[in-house]
Amino acid sequence: MNWLTDFFGDPAHWSGPDGIPARLLEHLAFSAAALLLAALIALPLGLWIGHTGRGAYFIVATVNVARAIPTLGLLVLFVLLLGTTTVWPVLIPLVALAAPPILVNTYEGVRGVDPDLRDAAYGMGLRGGQVLGRVLVPVALPLILLGLRLSAVQVVATTTVAAYAGLGGLGRFIIDGLATKDYASVAGGAVLVVLFALAVQLLFTLAQRTAVSPGVSRRQRVR
Known part of the structure; x- marks a missing residue:
């Protein structure tokens, strides 16, 4: 507990380019960029596969491959290939981590919609894209949203590896603290990452309560 008091009570940790606000913004930027790129890739693909039923084996293969690849190992590989002059050696592993949960949950969500709702939508004269947008997606x-939330929490927790590539983020407190045996910095950085992940979890929970139709929520509770 003294470590945390020493870390958070030090005014030097709250100002400058190495302070908590600056590192938090860097961490947020890396995490948001990785989640956005993963969503741009995985959401359309999951919607298309779930709606058409084509490429289901691609889902299984992608998830199995993603689970087998260590994020830190992938980071080291891309650092060696691309260097540390850009953020891509960090973003690529984070996108690879974030995309599978979004892809799987989107696919399962669309595929699991009651077939009677699909038939009713087509019976009303809606076409494929209209059925997807007006019925299946809602x-x-x-x-x-669950897939996005899982990915977001994983990305926030894993973005600490950016420090291994010489970049910023909250991981700097942990990596630099270990290098200098400043364990107050290590403990403080770890607490900040945990708090950030919890805040993201809460944000997505609130977003789900706001965005999801009450009728859909009631339908799921009945199931």
Whole structure:
């Protein structure tokens, strides 16, 4: 506890380019960029596969491969290939980590919509894209948001590896603290990452309560 008091009570940790606000913004920037790129890739793909039923084996293969690849190992590989002059050696592993949960949950959400709702939508004269946008996505939204939430929390927790590539973020407190045996910095950095991940979890929980239709929520509770 004294370590945390020493860390958070030091005014030097609250100002300048190495202070907590600056490192937090860097961490947020890396995490948001990785989550956005992963969503741009995985959401359309998951919607298309779930709606058409094509490429389901791609889902399984992607998830299995993603689980087998260590993020830190991938980071080291891209640092060796691309150097440390850009953020891509960090973003690529983070995107690879974030995309599978979004892809799987989007696919499962759309695929799991009651077939009667699909048939009713087509019976009303809606076409494929209209059925997807007006019926399937709203019903699948809880699972889609769950995939985004899981990915966001994983990315926030794993973005600490950016420090290994000489970049910023909250991981700097941990890596630099270990290098200098400043364990107050290590403990403080770890607490900040945990708090950030919890804040992201809460944010997505509130977003789900706001965005999901009450009718859809009631339907899921009945199931």
